[in-house]
Amino acid sequence: MDGFHDLGGFQGFGRVPHTINSLGYKPVFKEDWEHLAYSLMFVGVDQLKKFSVDEVRHAVERIDVRQHVGTRYYERYVIATATLLVETGVLTQDELDRALGSHFRLANQSHSVGRAAPVGPMRFEVGDRVVVRDEYVSGHIRAPGYVRGKAGVVLHRTTESWPFPDAIGHGDTGAAHQPTYHVEFRVRDLWGDAADDGYVVADLFEGYLDRAPETRA
Amino acid sequence: MSANHSAETASTPGERAWALFRVMKEKNLIPDGYIEGLTELMSTTWDPANGARIVARAWADPGFRELLLKDGTAACAQFGYTGPQGEYIVALEDTPTLKNVIVCSLCSCTNWPVLGLPPEWYKGFEYRARLVREGRTVLRELGTDLPNDVVVKVWDTTAESRYLVLPVRPVGTEHMTEEQLRTLVTKDVLIGVALPRAS
Numbered sequence: 241m242d243g244f245h246d247l248g249g250f251q252g253f254g255r256v257p258h259t260i261n262s263l264g265y266k267p268v269f270k271e272d273w274e275h276l277a278y279s280l281m282f283v284g285v286d287q288l289k290k291f292s293v294d295e296v297r298h299a300v301e302r303i304d305v306r307q308h309v310g311t312r313y314y315e316r317y318v319i320a321t322a323t324l325l326v327e328t329g330v331l332t333q334d335e336l337d338r339a340l341g342s343h344f345r346l347a348n349q350s351h352s353v354g355r356a357a358p359v360g361p362m363r364f365e366v367g368d369r370v371v372v373r374d375e376y377v378s379g380h381i382r383a384p385g386y387v388r389g390k391a392g393v394v395l396h397r398t399t400e401s402w403p404f405p406d407a408i409g410h411g412d413t414g415a416a417h418q419p420t421y422h423v424e425f426r427v428r429d430l431w432g433d434a435a436d437d438g439y440v441v442a443d444l445f446e447g448y449l450d451r452a453p454e455t456r457a
Numbered sequence: 458m459s460a461n462h463s464a465e466t467a468s469t470p471g472e473r474a475w476a477l478f479r480v481m482k483e484k485n486l487i488p489d490g491y492i493e494g495l496t497e498l499m500s501t502t503w504d505p506a507n508g509a510r511i512v513a514r515a516w517a518d519p520g521f522r523e524l525l526l527k528d529g530t531a532a533c534a535q536f537g538y539t540g541p542q543g544e545y546i547v548a549l550e551d552t553p554t555l556k557n558v559i560v561c562s563l564c565s566c567t568n569w570p571v572l573g574l575p576p577e578w579y580k581g582f583e584y585r586a587r588l589v590r591e592g593r594t595v596l597r598e599l600g601t602d603l604p605n606d607v608v609v610k611v612w613d614t615t616a617e618s619r620y621l622v623l624p625v626r627p628v629g630t631e632h633m634t635e636e637q638l639r640t641l642v643t644k645d646v647l648i649g650v651a652l653p654r655a656s
Binding site for chain 1: 467468470471472473474475476477478479480481484486487488491492495496499500505541545547562563564565573574576577578580581582583584585586587589590591592593594595598599600601608609610611612613614615616617618643644645650651
């Protein structure tokens with residue numbers, strides 16, 4: 241989903257509001273409600289088993305852009321959890337509105353039903369040159385837009401496999417499992433000279449990748 | 458839209474969080490002690506002091522360093538530092554000419570058991586948007602001005618791998634004990650935006 245959440249490379253932001261080692265990081269939760277964001281989310285994921293963490297990520301992505309920009313981090317996870325509990329029939333919008341005493345605004349509906357993992361994905365080895373498939377996905381996907389169509393080098397293939405996000409992010413509990421690859425990109429290949437030189441490594445599911453043409457046997 | 462907007466501003470984020478809590482509570486969806494237990498893990502157990510222990514051990518013990526770089530999950534499991542958002546751990550080795558830095562441009566993914574929950578600035582739009590593209594500049598603004606011969610490598614946490622940075626052991630720490638070494642490894646050092654300092 242080419243949404244606002246896909247922020248890598250987005251220009252126009254100011255300085256990161258931090259100076260190194262300036263924070264004690266305690267208490268972890270600054271306000272009395274912040275601990276609820278993750279704990280209510282995990283009630284839905286682990287206890288009720290109504291949705292996956294992937295679906296929570298996608299529900300955050302579905303928060304209307306104008307609302308998204310103005311929300312705080314933990315607030316978005318409260319909205320996402322409430323949205324998924326309503327969508328899975330555990331709660332109703334009316335119950336939330338009554339408990340709040342005003343309208344509880346949820347995320348927008350999904351514009352996609354998701355997609356299955358590509359069939360017959362290729363296995364890649366460390367050192368292989370790969371290219372991120374030049375494809376557009378309206379639903380959840382864990383490839384940031386800035387690597388789409390770009391070539392990079394495999395640094396690592398995971399020894400474990402996980403459900404394909406584009407499927408489980410839409411509630412497909414039968415999603416095929418795939419390993420992921422740490423793929424290293426030259427920053428100049430992503431944004432030309434309008435960037436600092438260096439490298440970016442993205443952790444990409446096998447189904448997002450193809451062998452780069454120049455290494456094809 | 459305007460109707461929605463005015464309704465939104467009628468409540469605060471905290472009021473909405475507690476409203477969701479009350480609805481779930483009234484329906485008996487929340488097991489007794491569940492929120493308290495998870496909150497204890499998030500606010501106390503998962504702490505950057507855990508990562509500092511890992512790094513100090515790796516600096517002091519070449520065998521452990523080798524394990525950490527080969528199988529980060531097994532190395533962290535020796536200390537009991539695995540769990541949610543820390544199930545597949547990869548340590549990133551800095552060298553005198555390479556600086557690794559971690560981000561999650563799409564949300565906030567972090568190695569919770571080893572680094573603790575991510576701080577606000579790490580989850581902020583500025584860091585998520587800018588680090589991947591202008592890593593050297595962002596580091597300088599944060600207070601880490603790297604020499605030009607040091608390459609910046611940004612790791613975007615986009616799947617299930619969860620990272621920690623293994624920084625170069627600073628000169629002048631040869632006689633320090635593992636316990637003393639731990640004090641050099643801050644949360645920002647584990648994220649990769651800061652370098653450990655001997656003094």
